[in-house]
Amino acid sequence: MASTISCKYNIIYKLGSKKWIGFKFYMKYVDIENLDTLPGRRLGEGDTFSFHCYPGIACFNRCCRNLNLFLYPYDVIRLKNRLEISSDQFLDKHADVMLRPSNFFPEVLLRMSEDKERTCPFLNESGCSVYPDRPDTCRTFPVEQGVLYNAETKKTELVHFFRPPDFCLGQHENKVWTTQSWSQDQEAVLYNKMTVRWSELKSLFQTDPWGSQGPEGPEGKMAFMATYNIDRFRDFLFNSTFLKRYKVKSALLKKIRTDDVELMKFGFEWVKFYVWGLKTRYLKLR
């Protein structure tokens, strides 16, 4: 697991668990036995909830303040492309990278403005300025997603809870949804897929692969780069000894040269191989 390039996290905070409270859910691994003790109403396939949000509702945009908004790798790609900046610039300017106690991979949160209300930096007078590329969590809200990990099949699945905060008046409206119809309406289907893909890799980090160097060591930084800092990863891949050490099919190489999402998927597979020694069809050691 030798690395020849250095890369950075922006900031690493260690947070006490009591600070991990927010209106919007983060990707949380739950034990099947504890599912019914989680807050909110669990929504199974076909279960319905009532909700409608529209400009003019009295609470409009109140939910875009004072949040811990977790970003996943696909969110970062969509947002940095929307803002026409590199992933490096995005992470520097808009993200806080934090290490949760008893987890071995950092979390990425959208950095809120420093005003009294901790307003989302993308909120303006007419609403969300990045709406077509808003993060997965914002799309799914007020439904919250959790990730259920099946240790036997090593597969993850999304679980859903209807959990609007009290101030959210949309819950008193009459439009009826299932999680599926809500996801389609919010154009969240692809986002949800990418979140599940990420959660499959992230679930591995419930155990410590880093040993004495810890998650902030060089290998941890490489893994962070390959998942969250996609433009820097591309630079590393094509301008280091990477391709002398790994064999990657030329058709795939062609794709990942320009396609961020394909590169993100490749990065996930590389991390599985590099950190966990898991075989992948994406690459081989030379």
Ligand code: SF4
């Ligand atoms: S109805 Fe709920 S989701 Fe819509 S603006 Fe109000 S608080 Fe936010």
Ligand code: SF4
């Ligand atoms: S990204 Fe948009 S929808 Fe999400 S919190 Fe910010 S302003 Fe609100």
